[in-house]
Amino acid sequence: EIVLTQSPGTLSLSPGERATLSCRASQSVSSNYLAWYQQKPGQAPRLLIYGASSRATGIPDRFSASGSGTDFTLTISRLEPEDFAVYYCQQYGSSPWTFGQGTKVEI
């Protein structure tokens, strides 16, 4: 099973600042099958990024992602108030699919 470790656990920033979130895999993620999700309190997760760097439908371009192999990054270029949430990475290249433990982006 691939273990995904996200860092930091909590990121304290202000609106307008840049957020950089990390996701490290215990072994190489097959074909960069890596996704990022956003979850706000009381809501279901929302797909932001798939294939390590492709934005999902309707996701603003302030969200970008990169990486390959075992190291992946999600960047939010300028934080908007609605971006304060918990972010999860997920690999879907090797069964069982697994999630990271999450990074909370807080004000």
Added chain:
Amino acid sequence: EVQLVQSGAEVKKPGESLKIPCKGSGYSFSSYWIGWVRQMPGKGLEWMGIIYPGDSDTKYSPSFQGQVTISADKSISTAYLQWSSLKASDSAMYYCARLQGRWLRSPFDYWGQGSLVTVSS
């Protein structure tokens, strides 16, 4: 519009059985994998398993194999997550979600609103 609609909150006693539904609409239900994800209170997301409604091919995470049963009835566009004997540790929010593509190696693109299961004596 693609939608996955789940049942509301369930309150059960230890040892009871439970089957929670996830009804899909707005797309060809038989042709997309549906998965289940657990979120325990205040915790992260855990991938439980997945089913292809077209032929009921099912895959489980080792952590959940034997603990739950995933099934689907394509005639009514509904997937299910089932327990035969609930434990207090099964108390959590359970989400169903659809895979983006028609093959296994896809992320979840649409999610249900979640079903909150509380198991308490």
